[in-house]
Amino acid sequence: SQQGEEDPQALSIQEGENATMNCSYKTSINNLQWYRQNSGRGLVHLILIRSNEREKHSGRLRVTLDTSKKSSSLLITASRAADTASYFCAPVETSGSRLTFGEGTQLTVNP
Amino acid sequence: GAGVSQSPSNKVTEKGKDVELRCDPISGHTALYWYRQSLGQGLEFLIYFQGNSAPDKSGLPSDRFSAERTGGSVSTLTIQRTQQEDSAVYLCASSLVSGQPQHFGDGTRLSIL
Structure with a gap:
């Protein structure tokens, strides 16, 4: 399996601003998933984008996938203080089952 | 409906x-996963x-770690002869x-003194 590498490691913005997080990976994927983790809690699945999709939206979330560059981005629009959390990407290989996570992006949204 | 439940929450x-x-x-859910998360680290x-x-x-980091799943449902992760480096949050999904x-539980925070 392969690990997604999130960038930046930390991001601090003001409420109402947009937040963009990036993910890079190394080999072919079936899909790529984004998760959020609030402090002291388990991970929560946000969105799954398949390898044949280029963009996907869910509420204030927008995910893009560029398989030629082996990268994905997560955009959170009109951020809120409640969006403060760590965000992880997980590339899933064609024959994959487990998820392998990087160290995530720690997003802080200041009120 | 109920989510993934882990116990104890702290040990x-x-x-x-x-x-x-x-x-x-x-x-x-047919698939079940165990992860470990050390302080400030990824899973x-x-x-x-x-x-x-x-x-x-x-x-599994060593032969002190084992896990089983019965009835296609409940799973138990066992750590024998615990060491201080085993201290972490253990997450199930x-x-x-x-x-x-994957749907995650809130984890078991394990502290080895």
């Missing part, structure tokens, strides 16, 4: 003792179950089938 034990961590997955994969069998146990979104 403090002395070095050298054995511990058992329990995971109740979402009903009907480290430990083991994956499909039904009651474990096709991928490559993440389940998914309907492998490769699909």
Whole structure:
């Protein structure tokens, strides 16, 4: 399996601003998933984008996938203080089952 | 419906003792996963179950770690002769089938004194 590498490691913005997080990976994927983790809690699945999709939206979330560059981005629009959390990407290989996570992006949204 | 449930939520034990961590997955989920997360780190994969069998146990760090799953449901992660480096949050997740979104419990915070 392969690990997604999130960038930046930390991001601090003001409420109402947009937040963009990036993910890079190394080999072919079936899909790529984004998760959020609030402090002291388990991970929560946000969105799954398949390898044949280029963009996907869910509420204030927008995910893009560029398989030629082996990268994905997560955009959170009109951020809120409640969006403060760590965000992880997980590339899933064609024959994959487990998820392998990087160290995530720690997003802080200041009120 | 109920999510993934883990117990205990916190466990403090002395070095050298054995511990058992329990995971109740979402009903009907065939795939179950265990992960470990050390302070400020990402998640480290430990083991994956499909039904009651474990096709991928490559993440178990040593032979002190074992896990089983019975009835295609509850899973137990056992750590024998605990060491201080075993201190971490142990997270369990389940998914309907492998490769699909995983649903996580809130973890067991294990502290070895």
